[in-house]
Amino acid sequence: MPVQRESDINDFAYDYLRKHYITHLGVKNVQVNRAEKTKRGHTLDGLFSLRITPDKLFVASLHTNSSKQITSILLKYKKNGLSKLRYVTALSLFITISLITWKFAGATLVLAILTGLGMATTGFVLHTVLDKQNRFRKISNLVDALKLTPANEQWLGLSISSLAFRNNSLANKLLELCERRGIGLITVGKRVKVVIIKEPRPQTCQQGDFLTHYEAEQQIRKALLGDSYLRVA
Incomplete structure (x- = not known):
């Protein structure tokens, strides 16, 4: 069909x-x-x-x-939500910050993991906000054309x-x-x-x-x- x-x-x-x-x-x-x-x-x-x-x-x-x-833009967002790259960003931050804090800053493994989780969460939220703002900015720019007529x-x-x-x-x-x-x-x-x-x-x-x-x-x-x-x- x-x-x-x-x-x-x-x-x-x-x-x-x-x-x-x-x-x-x-x-x-x-x-x-x-x-x-x-x-x-x-x-x-x-x-x-x-x-x-x-x-x-x-x-x-x-x-x-x-x-x-x-x-x-609207249909992709409704079907898939925001970009899955947010998770890649969060995971990369978690691994990188945890390793740096543990190996180079001399922190305990627990503290390093907590620090990594904190930065990963911050990165995830920031990426989410910027992703949504970017999609809406594209829509807003297209709607701006109406001002000219x-x-x-x-x-x-x-x-x-x-x-x-x-x-x-x-x-x-x-x-x-x-x-x-x-x-x-x-x-x-x-x-x-x-x-x-x-x-x-x-x-x-x-x-x-x-x-x-x-x-x-x-x-x-x-x-x-x-x-x-x-x-x-």
């Missing part, structure tokens, strides 16, 4: 979010653009633009490019089952990061079930709207505003 693979978030997120905004914001038309660029040259995977009032536009961004990298709402899309977030402290760290930065998280797993893990926190553009940041601004405005945009232009 073939192994069932995770579904690709790119096959489902666009239509799902388009319907999401139609339902939740009560609009009929959501302009969906893929592989759009900001005027500063940064690329995002999906841009959702809609008109929520006669003179107000709403923009949402979707990032799926880092899905494989982030899901790989401003929008009223930002979404991170992952091709991963929502079950991968259960009993996964690294996944919880990702959720905390998304919470702090106001990023929404949407996933799709093997059963083609799209799940909103975390809702985004809406942002307000200080001047005008966020569409001004994108190269396709004029085309999207024409598509959303129609004759009213042409009269102003």
Whole structure:
């Protein structure tokens, strides 16, 4: 029996979010653009633009490019935990420190063993902390890309089952990061079930709207505003 693979978030997120905004914001038309660029040259995977009032536009961004990298880190951690090298580090420290303390420092064998155990424990804990921090740093660096594509709402899309977030402290760290930065998280797993893990926190553009940041601004405005945009232009 073939192994069932995770579904690709790119096959489902666009239509799902388009319907999401139609339902939740009560609009009929959501302009969906893929592989759009900001005027500063940064690329995002999906841009959702809609008109929520006669003179107000709403923009949402979707990032799926880092899905494989982030899901790989999360799934490996859930399956295998942290690196087994921690045990090698602890054993190496125990042997080395015990021998040095016993043979060269003139300590008794018991004292040498206790000293070695103390250093081994310290090394194990330190390696554990650094290993987890390193994995989270990689995820955080990938999420940082969302800062470069401003929008009223930002979404991170992952091709991963929502079950991968259960009993996964690294996944919880990702959720905390998304919470702090106001990023929404949407996933799709093997059963083609799209799940909103975390809702985004809406942002307000200080001047005008966020569409001004994108190269396709004029085309999207024409598509959303129609004759009213042409009269102003």
